[in-house]
Amino acid sequence: MTLFEKIWDKHVVKTIDGGPSVFYIDTHFIHEVTSPQAFNGLNARGIKVFRPKQVVATADHNVPTLNQHLPIKEELSRLQVEALKKNCAEHGIELYGLGHPYQGIVHVIGPELGFTQPGMTMVCGDSHTSTHGAFGSIAFGIGTSEVEMVLATQCLMQSKPKLMRINVEGTLNEGVVSKDIVLYILSKISASGATGYAVEFAGSAIRALSMEARMTICNMSIEMGARCGMIAPDETTFEYVKGRKFAPQGKEWEEKLAYWKTLYTDKDAKFDAEVNIDAADIEPMITYGTNPGMGVGVTGHVPALNEIDEKEKPSFQKAIGYMGLEAGANIKGTKVDYVFIGSCTNSRIEDLRMVASFVKGKHKAKDVEVWIVPGSKQVEKQAIEEGIDKIFEEAGFMLRQPGCSACLGMNEDKIPAGKYCISTSNRNFEGRQGPNARTFLASPLTAALAAITGEVGDIREELKFKSQN
Structure with a gap:
């Protein structure tokens, strides 16, 4: 099996003949832009958030980056941030809003706080949710109606994508970093080259990257049209997650770690498409x-x-x-x-x-x-x-x-x-x-x-x- 298939199969609640699967979501990230309409839908139907402890909220898109202690000047931005506060308070969701020491961009705080872990399924009403796949998780963006569905049921209707592996082998030249890798791949396969696929990034050049560099690559997998991007977890991953605020501790850590070590693509696993890149061919990109x-x-x-x-x-x-x-x-x-x-x-x-x-x-x-x-x-x-x-x-x-x-x-x-x-x-x-x-x-x-x-x-x-x- 591939890494994707191992995680996918573990999270399918029910498969509908000739249709999509009911797919369980471990962690749901929300922010102020795509959540207000979803909460309005819940409220109109008299439904509460099904599992508020599995929802992580922050304000990021509309916040000013100067004088955050002052009221937000732009009216629409201010209303969206206020709506997020109100909705989180009403539904018992922890909010890392302005003024909170954990506030930040949703795809930055998830990993740094230890919410993002290998083997998980993660969604957010934001296309760059693919970032979290750097940890060996299935992570993808969803629309506002799907945000409402996950808030209500902790599940989504999903069809299994095709599978692609992009191998980057060799050593990067001086001055070339992870952003150059992903921009180079995009220049070769185009902005639609991975449409309909879940992409696994592999190869010696990928394994040599830090976690933060891997996040940069998975972040932009959506720019190739991919449903999600993934990198198999390894010692670099485990070391990054260990000890973070919401990471497993003690006995739970040992149990999770044992499972995480099984999350790799088997040698005889099959992909629908493969792309091979020589790291030495990559120069600083623009x-x-x-x-x-x-x-x-x-x-x-x-x-x-x-x-x-x-x-x-x-x-x-x-x-x-x-x-x-x-x-x-x-x-x-x-x-x-x-x-x-x-x-x-x-x-x-x-x-x-x-x-x-x-x-x-x-x-x-x-x-x-x-x-x-x-x-x-x-x-x-x-x-x-x-x-x-x-x-x-x-x-x-x-x-x-x-x-x-x-x-x-x-x-x-x-x-x-x-x-x-x-x-x-x-x-x-x-x-x-x-x-x-x-x-x-x-x-x-x-x-x-x-x-x-x-x-x-x-x-x-x-x-x-x-x-x-």
């Missing part, structure tokens, strides 16, 4: 278009028209027109106006450490605005304790407060129309970071370099210069 699959190495160029399939030309031309780029143009040297380092993809402590280690002793370009947004209060606290905030301050950056921030134009942190932002987030859709904002997706290292130089560059050149001096 997107040029309006979906995450439109990416190239930073030394590459926007494709020329003769490199694009005839049927893809209209959408390609629309995308580069929106981005204000020319077909065939080099990406390197493109000026940027904003740098955003944050989101559920790259806002963990390792990301902030990576950026701080590079920018220490440097200062940002004068015409670039830099937003550093930690993924949680715990990440913020750790960054302050380690003096990372001071390094950022000296570089002309500002460590803001936790939230989804400029990943999406749903709060106060929007990129102005026509401006270029190099972002560590997961989506570069038209208007994603604000009406008519233009987004380049990249790794924290590539974003940090742009903050210092004011343009897209190759981090490897900087690292080579540093090693020579």
Whole structure:
């Protein structure tokens, strides 16, 4: 059996002939955007939340990242956050809201608090729930009507997806990190290349990654069209989970650990599709278009028209027109106006450490605005304790407060129309970071370099210069 099948079979309550399965959900994450309508549905039917102890709530999408002690300025955002407070109080759900030491982006706090564990099924009304699959769990986003279904029954109706394995073998080159791996995969298979599949990421390059790096990869599996992304748990996983606030303790830990060690794909297991990647082929990546699959190495160029399939030309031309780029143009040297380092993809402590280690002793370009947004209060606290905030301050950056921030134009942190932002987030859709904002997706290292130089560059050149001096 594959890793996916082992977990799937354990959670199927009932299979309907010729139809979907009744699928049990271990942990349900909720936030302020997709939960209000679901609670309204429950209230209209006079139904209480079935298992409130298995629901984890936080406020993240609509929260400001400055002056969180003050009332939220944007009315819709304020109403959604207030609705979440009210609904959690009425239904007995623990809420990690503004002011709580555990508040943060839902896909950051789940793992850091120990809610996310191998072998689990996890859902949230948020597409990037796939992040939690880095622990060897089945985790996926759901719609608002499904949020209501899980709140009411702790189950969902689900059809089993096809299975794909993406193997990344070998050693990464200097300056290449997990975000580059996933952007490279996307550039090869496209933003629809894994549609209908549950994807397992495997291979020596994946096994060599830290848990936080693995989360970055699984976070963006949804950008390939995948139902979910997974990585088999191993000693790196177990060490990360051990001792966290809501992780198993004592005898329960030993029992869980014994089960977790059975969660791997058997050698004779079959996948519907396999993709093989050589880690040595990956260079620092950046997107040029309006979906995450439109990416190239930073030394590459926007494709020329003769490199694009005839049927893809209209959408390609629309995308580069929106981005204000020319077909065939080099990406390197493109000026940027904003740098955003944050989101559920790259806002963990390792990301902030990576950026701080590079920018220490440097200062940002004068015409670039830099937003550093930690993924949680715990990440913020750790960054302050380690003096990372001071390094950022000296570089002309500002460590803001936790939230989804400029990943999406749903709060106060929007990129102005026509401006270029190099972002560590997961989506570069038209208007994603604000009406008519233009987004380049990249790794924290590539974003940090742009903050210092004011343009897209190759981090490897900087690292080579540093090693020579």
